[in-house]
Amino acid sequence: MSGSPRITRRPLSLGAAARELSGPELGGVVLFAGRVRGERRGPGRVVALEYEVHSAPALRVLRDLDRAARQRFGVERTVLWHRVGRVPAGAISVIVGAAGGHRAPAFAAARFLIDELKRTVPIWKTERARSARRPRRRPRPRIARATG
Amino acid sequence: MVRPVRVLLFATARTAVGRAELDWPVPGQGISARALADELARAYPRLRPTLRTSRLVRNGRPIDRTSVRIRPGDEFAVHPPYGGG
Numbered sequence: 123m124s125g126s127p128r129i130t131r132r133p134l135s136l137g138a139a140a141r142e143l144s145g146p147e148l149g150g151v152v153l154f155a156g157r158v159r160g161e162r163r164g165p166g167r168v169v170a171l172e173y174e175v176h177s178a179p180a181l182r183v184l185r186d187l188d189r190a191a192r193q194r195f196g197v198e199r200t201v202l203w204h205r206v207g208r209v210p211a212g213a214i215s216v217i218v219g220a221a222g223g224h225r226a227p228a229f230a231a232a233r234f235l236i237d238e239l240k241r242t243v244p245i246w247k248t249e250r251a252r253s254a255r256r257p258r259r260r261p262r263p264r265i266a267r268a269t270g
Numbered sequence: 271m272v273r274p275v276r277v278l279l280f281a282t283a284r285t286a287v288g289r290a291e292l293d294w295p296v297p298g299q300g301i302s303a304r305a306l307a308d309e310l311a312r313a314y315p316r317l318r319p320t321l322r323t324s325r326l327v328r329n330g331r332p333i334d335r336t337s338v339r340i341r342p343g344d345e346f347a348v349h350p351p352y353g354g355g
Contacts, residue, residue: 133280156355163309172295173354174280174281176280176327176330176347176349178330179327179330179331182330202355215355216354216355236355239354239355240352240353240354240355241352242352243352243354244280244327244347244349244352245352245354245355246280246281246352246353246354247352247353247354248281
């Protein structure tokens with residue numbers, strides 16, 4: 123049993139992902155969240171990433187990955203969620219997770235899911251940066267002193 | 271009337287062409303994926319470098335051979351290298 127992979131424009135919740143992976147028989151639970159880094163870019167900083175997706179094939183590949191992870195590693199539940207559209211710096215853009223009886227397959231499955239997601243799912247990102255430079259002040263007009 | 275191919279362009283491919291979608295006329299019997307990519311590259315020379323590194327996708331499925339025929343009404347997508355996560 124596993125939740126459906128999701129592609130959404132809404133914020134992602136680690137708490138909701140943890141609930142998807144809960145169950146008394148699930149002794150090993152691994153969750154990974156990827157966040158947008160507000161890295162420096164020249165004089166400015168990344169304020170957001172804009173994610174675009176080719177939805178139908180992306181969902182199909184996510185479902186294939188979900189199935190492959192459960193078959194290959196024997197985990198019982200997985201989470202495979204990606205946010206698209208504008209994602210601000212500091213916000214979560216992706217969550218993957220896996221839960222099974224023991225930690226080793228859960229770690230291996232989660233690693234497989236994030237690596238394959240980045241390699242095979244048609245999603246692209248573009249940085250949105252904002253300059254940290256303050257706008258230049260206009261020089262004060264010189265006032266000629268009256269002489270004489 | 272022959273329906274065109276709906277061409278979908280993402281990321282650097284969209285930037286090179288300046289549009290996310292194109293309706294591209296093809297002959298009734300279709301055209302190979304390679305020939306269609308060549309026509310796009312001739313019409314939009316800035317797309318050429320992106321096409322060299324992109325996957326070509328027909329109706330949501332990656333094309334493994336460029337001889338695959340693209341027929342009127344098909345969706346043909348240009349997928350530059352992916353960058354999710």
